[in-house]
Amino acid sequence: MASSAQSPAQNPPKSLDLIAIGRSSVDLYGQQVGGRLEDMASFAKYLGGSPTNTAAGGARLGLRTGLVTRVGADHMGRFIREALEREGVDVTGVVSDPDRLTALVLLGIRDRENFPLIFYRENCADMALDVGDLDPDWLRGAAAVLINGTHLSQPQAFAASMTAARLVKESGGRVVFDIDYRPVLWGLTGRDRGEDRFVAHGGVTSRLREALPLCDLIVGTEEEIHILGGVTDTLAALRAIRALTDAVIVAKRGAAGCAAFPGAIPAALTDGIVVPGFPVEVFNVLGAGDAFMAGFLRGWLRDEPLERCCTWGNACGAIVVSRHGCAPAMPTWPELEWLLSQSNPPHRLRDSAELEHIHWATTRTHRYDELTVLAVDHRSQFEDLVAELGADPERIPVFKTLALRAVEAVADGDDRFGLLLDGRYGFEALASAADDPYWIGRPIEEPKSRPLVFESSADVATELAEWPLNHVVKCLVFYHPDDPADLRERQERQLLRLFDACRKTRHEMLAEVILPADLPVDAMTVARAVRRLYAVGIKPDWWKLEPVADPLAWRNIEAAVLDNDPYCRGVVLLGLSAPEEELLASFQAAAPFGIVKGFAVGRTIFYDAARGWLANRLDDDEVVAMMAGKLKTLVDAWRQARAASGGGAGA
Template sequence: MAVASPRLDLITVGRSCVDLYGQQIGGRLEDMTSFAKYIGGSPTNTAVGGSRLGLNTGLLTRVGADHFGRFIREQLAREGVAVDGVIEDKTRLTALVFLGIRDPDTFPLIFYRENCADMALDGDDVDAAFIQSAGAVLINGTHLSQPAVFDASIRACELVKAAGGRVVFDIDYRPVLWGLTGKDMGENRFVADAAVTARLQQVLPLCDLIVGTEEEIHILGGSTDTLTALRAIRERSPALLVCKRGPDGCSAFPAAIPASLDDGVVGRGFRVEVYNVLGAGDAFMAGFLRGWLRDAPLETCCEYGNACGAIVVSRHGCAPAMPTWEELQLFLNGADRPFRLREDAELEHIHWVTTRAAVPDELTVLAMDHRSQFEDLCRKVGADPARIPAFKALALKAVDRLAQGDPRFGVLLDGRFGIRGLEAAADHPYWIGRPIELPGSRPLEFESSADVATELATWPHNHVVKCLAFYHPDDTAEMRERQERQLLRLQDACRKTGHELLVEIIASGIGTVDSHTIARAIQRLYDLGMKPDWWKLEPTDDRAAWVHVETTIRANDPHCRGVLLLGLSAPQDALIASFEAAAAAPIIKGFAVGRTIFAEAAEQWLTGRMDDEAAIADLSGRFAVLVDAWRAARQRLVRPAAALQEAV
């Protein structure tokens, strides 16, 4: 009878923490004032890196029953890492690490790991069925430093071996976590200690693959001469030994240790600027395992590992810097890359678009980010503008009444009048958009700090930045350049703060609009380097216009999320009629419509003729009509691209 393939390629065991990375580069940790929050811990980083490269990975660890523990679990799930073995510890907190980047050789670290959750892992936490669902288990040197976690690691190894799987040992030596240095010396990578060597060597008979830097090989082998240490390890284990050598690549030894490191199997190295060495080893491991677990030639395994390490050493952070499979293939395609790799626009774009959180293929959004329109309405009906926030807070309730937790729905709200709705949306799974532009501005201005990146740094990570530009490809050169400069500034800010960007283009009323106008506008922005995650465009019943838009987007950015239709206050029947043409274009994912839905309810509510419940019901009902109409149109009219071209 055939043996079923393992559900997972790899389960990593051990550290899982929150990395708090200093955002100021080139100074002491004492002088850093803001920190970026990432998931961290060597086994966690490797699980994420392996998943991004196409491996099916899982993690065995403990996290606290706290905000950071939930963050780790949620982020792992977003990364596609199985969380069956992520155990919630009710009595201990999630571990923390503060990290800084001072210079190419100095990376200060402070570990907050006293009685932390992941170091409480014990043998009883190791579920046999989970471990034996994997083809390999990775254990980690740090988790051999305490008896209970040592036992958990050994049990995981024995279980996977009993099921015919393999054991990977990441030496991962941190002297501070063995109590061998002061707590302020977390970056120290080597202190010789015979007791540590003896403890680490206990796992060697179980190992099929052992990976470490030269310093880590020294502690495992008990000698500061690398070849001597390797030979000592070989005496105790037949495992494949891999010595990481930084910019010189790596050397792998499947059998006897030769006279020189260069006589091993040597994968080509990649010379790039060292920006942040932290996390590079975990990336190497993920890349090497992508090859080794899929039975690639050893030279290929080494190349994958070296390439992944080179990519991550050029970036801020560990887990978020891990490359995806598509990104790795691009890096290895032979094209010339800048020494400062993070300045490679093509590579950075592919990294961004292949690591974004997944979104549904359909999106229907209630847009109530209008500001000047609400102020105008208040003047018209004599209502107090102070009441606007209370009405906008009903938007989320209306969406939730219809959506009932369906992530294909969303809200578009502003931070001036809609902040209560934005705050409440944090507890829901809906898409959240938020405007950045000064209403009605042409040329484009931002409704925020003069430094738009400073403003975005205050926004939650899941808020999509929406920017409306009244933009026409036939604008004067001066007008185009002023607006384009602002859009490019905004895109740069979004990439630096990690926010998705939606660019809304309105060209009607500015100049002549034909079936090519919007496609021309989009092409010009692409030519300048704009690659927003989303476009929001005016409705039209001109199918040729949508063909041109889709062709332009696909040619310039195949990873674009897609297009959302705006409403332009069109009557409901006219908007629904425009769905017939738009729904036939796969690039259009849905709509983000406002005044068509809320105009009547807003006037009645602001004048006291409608209460909250009636307003919610009215908004939800009108929204439902458009959602149903969009879905019906999509169902009727989606056709292959070739059929669309024939219809033009």
């Protein structure tokens, strides 16, 4: 029987908690639920593959994770790499294969028990992983390695998995084995039976058992325990495994929770360390086991008691079975804490607005301590200008590409910069910005509408479904908390529709609130408007608000935001065509408040340049230089104001 690894307390410090090795694919999830895969019409694209899901899930729970895999040198391979980087997974071990395509999986949700899937894995990149892809020094820096049963089905991948396990083991780390049995990937079923979980096969059992002498932890469903043990009686299978290894064995039992066996196998499953599951409605079981592994390892790799490891694993699995997708459904640590704090959690977890907001807010990528934006999303203003000057409207899109050049001239790749661009006249600029790191916002409202009208189809979600995911949906509303009730409620219903559509299409939302000029304003007005919109259920990722000179107004605004959504990304100041000196003065008032991240200013920067260019008094380079100069002046002024105020310590 193999001996366990030395206690982690005796190991030298490690740079990573966990390196996973094996499958990495793009999951294409059917967006229609309750029918055949044949009848699904659209698919959502997610990160996928069992060890990849666990690496991402572990990172969300605070583990330092890495991944060893191959992806194609193609668009989907770049998607996987970028998604892993956004999750904080170390991609040192992700190899781009120029000869093979990235693996794909098509999945569907038919009912609560049937989840059809098709693996597109013929000669795919990840199954070509071999020993030459391994970085021994990097692997030795891991406290544990996770190997995966599927990757033991191919000789090259088997050798790579075993070599990685030995390298980690020899350096004082631990080896985790996810049995992960998919009969179709061993050639034991038809390709249309990807959802099948068990086919007895002596050859598979023998191959999987070759990993056991290296293992410190083995995790699998009861069916997976059966294939590893070689018999379909769970206790007998556990005993057969125990005869070959003294690793901790964890049997996942679905809704019943799990049972852990750190030593001898008892007379009954209930005599192990049994931890019940969470009584939640099952929406989608796919990915739940990977989430269980991430939660369990969050505890096990930090030497928590096995009971707690099991509880965390069960909780993570319960959250994921309530959601669409695998990797994107993985919970973060705040979500796990929330579920564990509930004495009576809701049966339908996905109906919990609080949990879903925590999930949304804590899985957004990139933190913005500063954001400075050139706003050229104006439409009616440009139309008025070309009409006044007798200019050709076809020149408006060209000017907006010059605005992008102006941002690039100042930003030079700095992702603290951004643009607001519209789809009507700014489409070319939006497309050109697709490869840039800049924040991109895009308006959805009909210009000057009050009550709010959307510039789109009757179903705003249908419009947003056509927008790239990195486009932030900006909505300007002329709104006052003391508007007539019918007007106020009509606008709130529109904003609530938009907020719901943004969440369902996975777009961030920026709410721009401008107070109508004919209504009274005091130090509480904007804060009351913000609180009112939160009260009806709208939690935008960003606010865009008018600059105010009164520090009390900013204190009230900051309190209104933080009281209702401590996860809010923050506020950016709008310009309202204010002269430059007025804007600079407003920066001084806003800078001490951490909730304010910067500005999104338009006409103050671009209007004179646009007028001169459309009148043919300025050429392209002059316009770019003019806008870049004004943008830089505002950026420098904002940063100086922020530094002088103490850096927004109230954030």
